[in-house]
Amino acid sequence: MSHCDRCERWFPHDQAYDQHRENSNNHWICDSCDIDFKNQESREQHYIFQSEEGLNSHYRQSGEHNYCAQCEEVFGDDDELWDHAEEEHNACSPCRQRFNSREQLQRHDQQCGRSFQTERDVRHHINSNVHQSRTFPCPGDGCSRTFNSASALTHHFESGTCASKMTREQLNRLVVRADRKNYITQMWATERSWNGEAYECFLCQDEFNALSGLNQHLQDNIYKCPKPDCGNEFRTLSGLCQHVESGTCGVKSFKRVRKAMNGLMKGPDNIMSV
Numbered sequence: 001m002s003h004c005d006r007c008e009r010w011f012p013h014d015q016a017y018d019q020h021r022e023n024s025n026n027h028w029i030c031d032s033c034d035i036d037f038k039n040q041e042s043r044e045q046h047y048i049f050q051s052e053e054g055l056n057s058h059y060r061q062s063g064e065h066n067y068c069a070q071c072e073e074v075f076g077d078d079d080e081l082w083d084h085a086e087e088e089h090n091a092c093s094p095c096r097q098r099f100n101s102r103e104q105l106q107r108h109d110q111q112c113g114r115s116f117q118t119e120r121d122v123r124h125h126i127n128s129n130v131h132q133s134r135t136f137p138c139p140g141d142g143c144s145r146t147f148n149s150a151s152a153l154t155h156h157f158e159s160g161t162c163a164s165k166m167t168r169e170q171l172n173r174l175v176v177r178a179d180r181k182n183y184i185t186q187m188w189a190t191e192r193s194w195n196g197e198a199y200e201c202f203l204c205q206d207e208f209n210a211l212s213g214l215n216q217h218l219q220d221n222i223y224k225c226p227k228p229d230c231g232n233e234f235r236t237l238s239g240l241c242q243h244v245e246s247g248t249c250g251v252k253s254f255k256r257v258r259k260a261m262n263g264l265m266k267g268p269d270n271i272m273s274v
Contacts, residue, residue, distance in 0.1 A: 090105045
C-alpha cells in the first residue's frame with residue numbers, strides 16, 4: 001500500500017500512486033528532479049532556477065537580490081555590492097553613483113557630491129577653502145595641533161615634533177603590527193628566510209648575514225600602494241598618504257583605503273582597524 005500525504009489517499013501499490021501524482025492537480029512533478037510541487041507556479045519557478053541563465057535572469061529582474069549584472073555575481077548585502085562596483089566598475093560607494101570611466105570617477109568629489117569636467121577644476125576645488133579649512137586634531141597624547149590632511153598628520157609624527165613623543169620608527173611599528181594582512185606594508189622576513197647560507201630577500205634575492213640586516217633592507221620602502229596595478233612604494237607613511245590624497249592612481253576611491261585614512265585620524269594604531 002502507498003499513501004499520499006498531500007491528498008490523504010491510499011493506493012494499492014506504487015504504480016497506482018505514481019499515476020495519481022501524474023494526473024492530479026495537487027501534484028506538479030519535475031520529471032528531471034522528481035520533485036513534487038504543490039502548484040504549477042512553484043514548478044515553473046523551479047524550472048527558472050534550474051539553469052544558470054534562468055537564475056541570472058531572475059536576479060536581474062528582481063529587486064530583492066544584491067546582484068552585479070556585469071559579473072553575474074550575488075553579494076551578501078547592498079554595501080558589499082557597491083564596494084564591488086567601486087573597485088571593478090567605476091562607482092562611488094558612499095554616493096551610490098556610477099561613472100562611465102575611471103577618469104570620471106576620479107573627477108567626482110566624494111566629499112561634496114560634485115563632479116568636475118577637468119583635472120584643473122578638481123585641483124582648484126580641492127585647494128579652495130571648502131576643503132583646506134577642514135582640520136583634524138592630532139590624536140597624540142598632550143598634543144593640541146591640528147592638520148588638514150592625513151599626510152600632514154603623519155609627517156608630524158614622523159618628524160618627532162609631536163608632544164606624544166611619537167617617532168617615525170614607532171609609527172612604522174604600530175602600522176606594521178596593525179596591518180596583519182600586509183595591505184599597505186611590505187612583508188617582514190622571518191627565520192624562514194634562511195637559505196642555508198644567508199638570509200635571502202624574497203623580493204630581490206639579495207643575501208644578508210643577519211635577519212636584522214634583511215629587515216632593515218626591506219624597510220627601505222616599507223609602504224606600498226594597495227592598488228594591485230599601481231606598484232608604487234614609499235619610505236614613509238606620509239609619502240603613501242600623499243600618494244593616496246593625490247588621486248593619481250584612483251586608490252582613494254577604495255572604501256577600505258578611506259576607512260584606513262579616517263582611522264589614522266583617531267591614532268596610528270587605528271589605521272588598519274577596518
